Amino acid sequence: MKVYNGKSVFGGIAIGKISVYNKEQQQIERYHVEDAAAEVERFMRAKETAVNQLKALYDKALAEVGEANAMIFEVHQMMLDDLDYNDSITNMIETQKVNSEYAVGVTADNFAQMFSSMDDDYMKERAADVKDISERLVTVLSGGNGEGNKFSEPVIILADDLAPSETVQLDKDKVLAFVTRQGSSNSHTAILARTMSIPALIGVDVETDGAYNGVKAVVNGFTGEFIIEPDQETEQKMEEKRQEELEKKVLLQQMKGQGNVTLDGQTINLYANIGNVEDVASVLQNDAGGIGLFRSEFLYLESNDYPTEEEQFAKYRQVVETMHGKKVIIRTLDIGADKQVDYFNMDKEENPALGYRAIRICLDRKEIFRTQLRALFRASAFGKLSIMFPMIISVNEVREIKKMVEEVKAELKEQGIAYSDDVELGIMIETPASVMISDMLAKEVDFFSIGTNDLTQYTLAIDRQNPKLDPIYDPHHLAVLRMIKTVVDNAHANGIWAGICGELGADPELTETFLAMGLDELSVSPSLILGLRKAIRSTDVSKVKEEVLAKF
CATH class of the missing domain: 1.10.274.10 (PtsI, HPr-binding domain)
Structure with a gap:
């Protein structure tokens, strides 16, 4: 048994024979031509x-x-x-x-x-x-047909690399997984693999000379392991894991295409949280109604310098186009606290969670913010894009943001650059201050998205990064839940919608509570969408609403 390690492009377990992929390469010779x-x-x-x-x-x-x-x-x-x-x-x-x-x-x-x-x-x-x-x-x-390799049975494809055209030409019914020595997690092939739900590993330092043709192997897309000639115990464990995953998928696939409607007819939107463009494949695969949180700061965190307007525009456009008209809510730059970016050259702070972060940076370093706003509005011409702003604590902040938005739109119009006039502007509710003035804030924006992670730590005065405080960190604390209800009530009283994009949105113990509160949207990790939909469809809010709301 030989075990190789690589980087996972898409999860899952595959067990089968290896087929080394042979490219249709011709030996290129130079020769003289008369004509x-x-x-x-x-x-x-x-x-x-x-x-x-x-x-x-x-x-x-x-x-x-x-x-x-x-x-x-x-x-x-x-x-x-x-x-x-x-x-x-x-x-x-x-x-x-x-x-x-x-x-x-x-x-x-x-x-x-x-x-x-x-x-x-x-x-x-x-x-x-x-x-x-x-x-x-x-x-x-050279006379080739460009149709690639054909397989008589399902196989694990092993190759030096796979071009996008080669990946698309593969017969999905004959591909268990693929493993490559080269490739990048941002390549077109990786994106296609995720979209096609094919377990895949890249960067695996394994021989591709044909010696392993027909040899049995296991691809563990969860750990990045490529196991050649597994022993009986390993193969049995992997087969059990594979069956578990298949059973989960079969059960949840029944939820695809179903509405997010309770037994008594209440509807709620189920959106997905993502950190980069590559995650969109998982959003579509899990049948999310849209993207409720695109963490744009990852574009900055993954870069060695400030992302340009063009770089950001390309990413935002790709996301909204891929979502085919479904709503995409992009959160503006949210760095600081536990998300530090070296090239921002920010001073060390004693209490970074309470310091120079998120919208405070954007309103201070306006050129960075303006660049992002331009990229966002340019991308709005290609799909249904909404923008939300993090760490808001005052009405004045919102008004200053809206002023900058209008300036950016005027610039784009003057330059003849297309953008949509139908862009919702919303804010993150993640501080007690924003909760307490949510009735006033609701008059300024189109929606609220409650960031329960930060709201919990600020409400309870507990650093969520401090493991010593885990025993008393309680996201179910009555104070937190009352704040959520207050925000929802103030939103609805002023004609706007309210959702949750924090981890609490996927907590099964609170699904009934959130439905009873009347939340319009829950945005969670893509893999949790179908399970949450199942819970929603089995809930009768009318039977629990009075009891739930009595707690508040």
Whole structure:
């Protein structure tokens, strides 16, 4: 038994035989051509064939993984028509009188090296795209069909790497999992794997020379382990774990497509909390009604410098487009306290949870905030986007934010940049101050989202990061629950909606309580959506409401 470790791209357990993936690579040779014009024409015909193949891949991906994930094949079509790329190939053919395969191969290496040397992670990913389209061209020029590997039985695919086109071409019914030596968790292939719900590992230092073809293995997408020739005890444990996961999925899949409606007809929205673009696949997979909290600070935490407007816009746009018109609520930058970013150069604080954080930073460093607002409103043109602001303690803060919003919208309008006028603006309710003036705040915004994690620590004066205080940290404390009810009541009295995006929203012991309070929305981790929906659909609020509300 051999155990290799890698990084999990998608969870799950797979047990089966290994199939080493063989790319349709041709040995590229350089040879002289007499008729350069005819060779250029041969290249153009091959390019046309490659474009048609990519169109077919787009249609297949559109049906299987949705429009946003299929877009990569439109991008590849555009890359094939890129003027610089084509000029490099045709100029080489005409001036050096060499064959098309060689010209494509050299151009691919040059462009891939150029992209790989860039600092921007997004641009680095384009190196793999250039290689992918170039390999497709060489395959067509060499007489290949570009259809990839075929499998006679379900297998665990082992490869050096998999291009997006190769992943989409896989017969999902014949793929148990895939394991690659290379790849990135932000690559198109990783995103597709998550969307297709295929257990996958990347960065596994295992031989791919064919020695393991047909050998039994286990992929543990929860721990990142790749176990080759597992012993009987290990295989049995993994099989039991796999069966457990399957049973859970089968049970909860019955909840997909069902309404979030109680037995007595009360409806509540179930949204998902996410930290990055890659999590959207899990949101869709678990049938969430929208995204109730996109933690935009992760764009800053994962970067070595301030994310540019373009970088942020690209991420926000991708999320709203992928959600196909479902609501996406993006929280503006919420750093400070336990989320520190070195390049912000913030002073050390004795009480960071009570210090310079979240909206306080944004209203102090307005250019950072303005950049984010511009990116957000630009993305609003591509879907149903809402914006919420964290750590609010006063009406004046909200009014200052709204003033900046209007300035940003005026700038975009003047510059002819599209944005939506139908963007809800909301605030996080996570301080006792915001609870106590929630009747006044409700007149200024479109919605409230209650951040129960911070609200609990501020209400109880307990640092939630301090393990010594765990025994007395009580999110069920009557004071916390009364505050939640106060916020909901004040929201409804002023015609706006109120939800919860903290961890408390998924607490099964409080589902009845939140329904009785009349909360309009609960936003939780994607994996908890279907279980929470099941609990909602089995609750009769009319039978418990009087008893529950009597506590408050």
